Amino acid sequence: MAVSVYSTEHEIFRRSLRAFLAREVTPYYQDWEEAHLPDRNFxxxxxxxxxxxxxxxxxxxxxxGDFLHHIxxxxxxxxxxGAETAGVLLQEDLPAFHIFNFGTEAQKNKWLPRVVSGETVLTVAMTEPHTGSDLAAIRTTAVRDGDEYVINGAKLYxxxxxxxxxxxxxxxxxxAAGAKGVSLFLVELDSPGITRGKPLKKMGMNAGDNAELFFDNLRVPSSAMLGREGGGFGVLMSELPRERLLIAVRSLGEAQRAFDLTVEFTRQRTAFGSRVIDFQNSQFVLASMKTDLAQGHAFLNQCIGQAMAGGLDNVRSAMAKLWITEMQGRVMDQCVQLHGGAGYMDEYQISKLYTAARVTRIYGGSSEIMRLSIARSI
Ligand SMILES: Cc1cc2nc3c(=O)[nH]c(=O)nc-3n(C[C@H](O)[C@H](O)[C@H](O)COP(=O)(O)OP(=O)(O)OC[C@H]3O[C@@H](n4cnc5c(N)ncnc54)[C@H](O)[C@@H]3O)c2cc1C
Incomplete structure (x- = not known):
């Protein structure tokens, strides 16, 4: 039997988090969906x-804690x-690590305790209306003016x-410097010079907010720069293996949940005098999904072990994100199919899992960008 990497303390953390999410997300996500916004009190x-x-x-x-708490x-x-439709919950860990690893002592002391306490909600704004995958092509500018920078531009999604x-x-x-001209700033979003757009309406994940941000002569002190001038690309790239791994971990959890729900549904549902689960087609589809999920768990466990040992690289994490999110898409599609018409109805969780899953092959680096990263290693 495989030895678990999780200690008793990790398992206590898991149990209390599970109870917290059951209490604070599941009863409320439908209200959040209507508002296109989660409750700030979360x-x-x-x-x-x-x-x-x-x-x-x-x-x-x-x-x-350690990286396993993050996992x-x-x-x-x-x-x-319900968490599948509220993609923004508890997403601070990665950007908080950008601050922890690259921030000045003053930045860390100012922001990290506030983020950890929930007083400050933290996000990352890279994507722009005309570019996402190609970060070096962003057009938002920051021009130095004495001890300040003046920011103009827009961010999307x-x-x-x-x-x-x-x-x-x-x-x-x-x-003019491409990737070497990218810098990062810690920007307080209620500052004068920032306008936030309306919540964007999406095919799924509507309990989380996605919005456009506009910067019009926004002034930030030079002390708000995170990392060195021109070093922004490196900061963002440094956490890529962890980011990709975390997307893969969550995606596998959602795929596993879709499978479990589908087993339960097909056991209850009857057609032509049989339970849907008893048709050979259903059994073959479920058997293939179960095999895919087992492979996903095995590969992710290996990647988590490598991450803990400090050896998870860009290529393996890209492979994990690519394979697991593509597999998640296949699983969700087949699970909707086995639900019949119910699978298309919002009141069934599978419908929300299906639409939420569509984004995991796009954000955090699309499947094509994962393939580019992997191909470079060949
Ligand atoms: C729900 C949601 C949440 C998001 N949250 C955030 C956020 O918090 N912060 C943030 O900064 N961004 C966020 N994004 C943006 C997301 O990261 C981008 O949408 C993503 O990186 C893709 O960029 P794009 O939309 O500009 O597509 P594009 O880069 O324009 O890509 C279009 C298509 O071309 C393909 N493509 C691009 N380059 C290549 C290439 N070299 N070779 C082959 N194919 C290529 C892509 O894979 C894709 O299929 C979010 C997006 C969504 C949908």
Whole structure:
């Protein structure tokens, strides 16, 4: 039998997070969907319980956990009914690590305790109306003026764009320098010079907000730069393996949940005098899905082990994101099919899982960008 990498303390954390999500997400996600916005109080409750920035050290207000706590958050979000439609919940861990790894002591002391407590909701704003995959092509500029920078431009699709208080914003400080001209700023989103658009209507994940942000002569102090001037691309790339792994972990959790729901549904549903699960077609489809899921779990466990040992590279994490999110898409599609018309109805979880899953092959680097990364290693 495989030895679990999770300690008793990890399992206690998992159980209390699972109970918290069942209490604070599942009863409310339909209200959030109507508003296209989650309740801001979710973060104020999650923070004091130690669920935000769980891997951050105590010196910055964190509970002092490790990367496995971070993985558990993704696993439990994947397993929680309703969380699939609220993609923005507990997504601070990665950007908080950008601040932890690249911030000045003053930035870390100012922001990390507030993020961990839930007082400050943090997001990342890179994508723009004309570019997403090609980050080096962003056009938002930051021009130095004395001890300040003046930011002009726009960002699109930003998760938490309406609810967040602070964003790590990617800009060009040297528009002629390509990737080497990209810098990052910690931007307080209620500053004068920022306008937030309306919540964007999406095919799924409507309990989470995505919005456009406009910067019109926004002034930020030079002390708000995260990392060095021109070093923004490197900061964002440094956390790519973890980001891709976390998307894969959550996606696998959602695929597993879709499978479990479908087994339950086909056991109950009858057609032509038989249970749907007893048709050979249903059994073959479920058998193939079960095999896919087992492969996903095995590969992810290997990647998690490598990440814990500090050896997870861009290529393997790209392989994990590519394969698992593509597999998730196949599984969701087959699960909807086995639900029949019910699978198309919002009142069945599978319908929301299906639409939420469509984005995992697009954001955090699309499947094509994953293939590019993998191909470069060949
Ligand atoms: C729900 C949601 C939440 C998001 N949250 C955020 C957020 O919080 N912050 C943020 O900054 N962004 C966010 N995004 C943006 C997301 O990261 C981008 O949509 C994604 O990176 C793709 O960029 P794009 O939409 O500009 O597509 P494009 O880059 O224009 O790509 C269009 C198509 O071309 C393909 N393509 C691009 N380049 C190549 C190539 N070299 N070779 C082959 N094919 C290629 C792509 O794979 C895709 O199929 C979010 C998006 C969504 C939908």
């Amino acid at each position: 973060w104020r409750k999650a923070g004091p319980e130690g669920f935000i920035g769980a891997a951050l050290p105590e010196a910055y207000g964190g509970p002092g 558990i958050v993704a696993q439990e979000l994947g397993a929680c009914p 930003i998760s938490g764009g309406l609810i967040a208080d602070l964003a790590i914003v990617a800009v060009k400080t040297d528009p």
